[in-house]
Amino acid sequence: MLSVLLARWRQGFRTSPFPGGDVRFPERYRGRPTLDAARCDAGVCEACARRCPTDVIRLHPDGRVELDVGASLFSPDEAAACLGGALAFTGDFRVASRTREGLVSRTGEVELAGALDAESRRLFGRSLRLRSVAAGSCGGCEAELVALGNVVFDMARFGIQFVASPRHADGMVVTGAVSTNMREALLKTYEAIPKPRLVIAVGACAINGGPVRESPEVMNGVPPDIPVDLWIPGCPPHPLTVLDGLLRLLGRLDGAADHESDTAIG
Amino acid sequence: MNGLLQLGLRNRRAVPWAAVPRYAPEAFREIVIRSVADGWRIVTLFGMPEGANDTCLTAILAHDRRSQLDAASAIVGERYEAIGPDCPQALDFEREVAEQCGVVPNGHPSLKPLRRHPADHRPSARPAAAVEREAYAFTRWEGEEVHEVAVGPVHAGIIEPGHFRFQAHGEEVLALEIMLGYQHRGIERLLETRDRSAATLVAESIAGDSVIAHTNAYCGAIEALARSRKTPRAQSIRGVALELERLANHIGDLGAIAGDVAYAPAAAFFGRMRGECLNLLMTLSGNRYGRGLVRPGGVAFDIPPDMAVEVADRLARLRDELTPVANLFFQNASVQARLEGVGVVPQASCDALGFVGPVARACEILRDVRHDHPYGVFRFVQIPVATTWAGDVFARSLVRWIEIRRSIDFVVDQVQALPRGDVRVPCGALASNELAVAMEEGWRGEVAHVVITDSDGNVRRHKVKDPSFHNWRALTVAMPGNQISDFPLCNKSFNLSYAGHDL
Numbered sequence: 001m002l003s004v005l006l007a008r009w010r011q012g013f014r015t016s017p018f019p020g021g022d023v024r025f026p027e028r029y030r031g032r033p034t035l036d037a038a039r040c041d042a043g044v045c046e047a048c049a050r051r052c053p054t055d056v057i058r059l060h061p062d063g064r065v066e067l068d069v070g071a072s073l074f075s076p077d078e079a080a081a082c083l084g085g086a087l088a089f090t091g092d093f094r095v096a097s098r099t100r101e102g103l104v105s106r107t108g109e110v111e112l113a114g115a116l117d118a119e120s121r122r123l124f125g126r127s128l129r130l131r132s133v134a135a136g137s138c139g140g141c142e143a144e145l146v147a148l149g150n151v152v153f154d155m156a157r158f159g160i161q162f163v164a165s166p167r168h169a170d171g172m173v174v175t176g177a178v179s180t181n182m183r184e185a186l187l188k189t190y191e192a193i194p195k196p197r198l199v200i201a202v203g204a205c206a207i208n209g210g211p212v213r214e215s216p217e218v219m220n221g222v223p224p225d226i227p228v229d230l231w232i233p234g235c236p237p238h239p240l241t242v243l244d245g246l247l248r249l250l251g252r253l254d255g256a257a258d259h260e261s262d263t264a265i266g
Numbered sequence: 267m268n269g270l271l272q273l274g275l276r277n278r279r280a281v282p283w284a285a286v287p288r289y290a291p292e293a294f295r296e297i298v299i300r301s302v303a304d305g306w307r308i309v310t311l312f313g314m315p316e317g318a319n320d321t322c323l324t325a326i327l328a329h330d331r332r333s334q335l336d337a338a339s340a341i342v343g344e345r346y347e348a349i350g351p352d353c354p355q356a357l358d359f360e361r362e363v364a365e366q367c368g369v370v371p372n373g374h375p376s377l378k379p380l381r382r383h384p385a386d387h388r389p390s391a392r393p394a395a396a397v398e399r400e401a402y403a404f405t406r407w408e409g410e411e412v413h414e415v416a417v418g419p420v421h422a423g424i425i426e427p428g429h430f431r432f433q434a435h436g437e438e439v440l441a442l443e444i445m446l447g448y449q450h451r452g453i454e455r456l457l458e459t460r461d462r463s464a465a466t467l468v469a470e471s472i473a474g475d476s477v478i479a480h481t482n483a484y485c486g487a488i489e490a491l492a493r494s495r496k497t498p499r500a501q502s503i504r505g506v507a508l509e510l511e512r513l514a515n516h517i518g519d520l521g522a523i524a525g526d527v528a529y530a531p532a533a534a535f536f537g538r539m540r541g542e543c544l545n546l547l548m549t550l551s552g553n554r555y556g557r558g559l560v561r562p563g564g565v566a567f568d569i570p571p572d573m574a575v576e577v578a579d580r581l582a583r584l585r586d587e588l589t590p591v592a593n594l595f596f597q598n599a600s601v602q603a604r605l606e607g608v609g610v611v612p613q614a615s616c617d618a619l620g621f622v623g624p625v626a627r628a629c630e631i632l633r634d635v636r637h638d639h640p641y642g643v644f645r646f647v648q649i650p651v652a653t654t655w656a657g658d659v660f661a662r663s664l665v666r667w668i669e670i671r672r673s674i675d676f677v678v679d680q681v682q683a684l685p686r687g688d689v690r691v692p693c694g695a696l697a698s699n700e701l702a703v704a705m706e707e708g709w710r711g712e713v714a715h716v717v718i719t720d721s722d723g724n725v726r727r728h729k730v731k732d733p734s735f736h737n738w739r740a741l742t743v744a745m746p747g748n749q750i751s752d753f754p755l756c757n758k759s760f761n762l763s764y765a766g767h768d769l
Contacts (some may be wrong), residue, residue, distance in 0.1 A: 030552045075557065137449065215456055245372070
């Protein structure tokens with residue numbers, strides 16, 4: 001027993017200062033991508049979009065280029081595909097949005113997630129129970145969801161937990177590009193969650209198929225018949241990116257309540 | 267395996283496809299069976315279309331003790347005589363060939379779908395699959411009080427999807443059958459059809475906790491075919507990243523095992539220290555799983571001197587923090603009682619079924635690609651192979667703890683004495699009509715990528731094997747005789763990849 005206490009004392013206090021304090025990332029950490037149009041040579045964007053191994057660089061019908069953060073794998077190859085050197089990764093880990101369109105912009109700005117309406121906040125704000133469904137994933141996003149439970153990120157301190165049954169859940173976290181073989185199980189899980197229910201898409205695969213987009217064996221992410229309330233890009237998203245998105249959704253971050261949305265949830 | 271080894275196949279050395287011996291189907295079958303009986307092991311056995319009607323079977327075999335690799339091939343039509351009944355290592359590979367290529371192995375005892383997908387590697391004139399996608403029939407045990415328990419595909423925790431079917435008598439498990447395929451994304455076709463930069467991103471996503479192992483193997487095969495010679499510095503950095511990946515996962519596994527026997531202190535401490543290793547990978551590559559680091563021709567990020575000092579310091583501190591926690595865990599009598607004698611894999615099963623990685627080493631089998639088929643930095647720096655003997659959950663945990671200490675020593679040594687030079691060299695077009703095998707000792711065991719090019723230097727076939735492909739079978743060997751309630755603990759002690767199996 002003494003040795004256990006001694007080990008506990010040696011381990012010290014390890015929980016992340018987020019959301020109150022300063023969070024530090026290593027210099028090479030690749031957060032939200034940004035596009036500095038001033039550095040772009042007009043006319044080559046089409047070539048860059050073609051060169052890029054993902055759909056992060058895309059052409060707007062007006063011929064100008066825009067960034068789809070939802071499609072980004074946060075890979076150095078994406079920055080290298082931009083011949084003008086205008087695409088770079090910032091140290092900003094906050095990228096979750098309430099809408100798919102909120103992840104697309106000229107500059108890489110993300111319309112950060114606003115809070116749920118007052119009634120949903122009353123229901124879920126202090127106690128949110130989620131069911132995890134991996135559907136055609138690589139296991140990376142799930143590893144980060146597991147990490148949210150460790151002493152560093154300690155998601156339970158905000159009243160957010162993963163539960164063992166959809167019947168106990170307020171919502172569903174979907175990871176993976178949704179394989180043909182998981183489509184039915186995903187829909188059944190969704191149907192089994194009592195209303196009102198939230199759906200959270202975590203990772204590039206769940207958002208648009210990620211690296212396996214357009215494979216005949218996947219559905220390029222959460223199918224349209226399941227409405228998504230929160231989109232969290234990344235490959236995989238850092239645990240703090242997921243936590244930031246969840247807390248914004250629940251109106252638990254300063255400023256988040258300002259963007260309150262009245263969107264009804266399915 | 268023909269005794270002459272004229273092919274000269276080595277880990278990461280390409281050979282002309284025409285030099286791979288071609289046998290009649292019956293002779294091919296005999297050679298595989300005889301070689302495995304003589305101590306060879308099937309690394310992979312796969313099919314690819316040959317003309318409009320036929321399938322070319324290729325077997326890659328390894329003799330670990332002699333550090334030898336060899337290959338054999340045969341052209342078969344719609345049917346051939348199954349190898350599996352006389353060579354159990356081939357059983358699951360033949361299920362895979364049947365599903366992918368639409369070829370029927372006559373006399374195969376368990377020809378069930380493996381991943382449940384269309385035959386995406388069948389010859390163009392062959393109409394359909396040899397196994398039906400939805401025709402999976404579980405083997406049922408009959409008898410008074412025998413009951414069946416079905417679990418999955420969606421599980422209680424945050425776990426990938428898979429279906430487990432137990433035949434049980436009370437709490438005692440009589441048999442376990444595992445149906446996978448829920449994570450199938452068509453990885454091999456993507457690797458065969460996408461350009462190199464997109465294919466590299468696919469390789470990074472084969473198994474999200476084995477990014478480095480799979481990308482190292484992918485690049486190893488591509489570089490062998492492109493005659494791209496990595497610099498020693500790049501090889502060292504790849505080795506460092508591979509061992510950091512091993513550290514993160516082994517430490518995380520010890521924490522998860524502690525959690526499953528309700529020993530909370532070790533679960534919490536190991537869980538936190540796993541994150542320290544992921545953060546080291548992030549310092550190195552910008553991503554907690556090392557994505558973006560390994561690229562054909564070398565690595566995309568160097569380790570500058572100040573970072574080398576930082577990595578060595580942080581690992582030395584980690585070693586000091588790990589040791590007391592590991593002592594708490596392994597010396598606790600109630601932990602020992604929960605781990606010993608549970609989920610035993612007999613050594614004979616390892617030999618017969620070709621298990622790999624810590625599962626085999628926990629049965630006192632010296633099997634480690636870094637040692638047996640050395641490549642890259644491991645040709646110059648040897649990490650002793652860690653083995654234990656009992657084959658139970660305790661033995662698999664102890665192998666991990668020994669490997670954790672050796673990997674820390676390796677990384678600390680390497681970053682303090684990195685060879686000078688560039689970290690990335692050009693990697694051009696692939697040679698035409700060649701075959702390359704790249705094997706890597708990931709933290710779960712042997713990862714293998716086999717690439718065959720066509721006459722234009724395009725990828726004709728890209729075969730991926732994750733160690734989970736072998737070791738899921740080990741879980742079904744370990745469970746009978748145990749209690750159902752010990753399944754989570756047994757499962758965790760293997761911690762296999764669903765995505766890596768399903769591809």
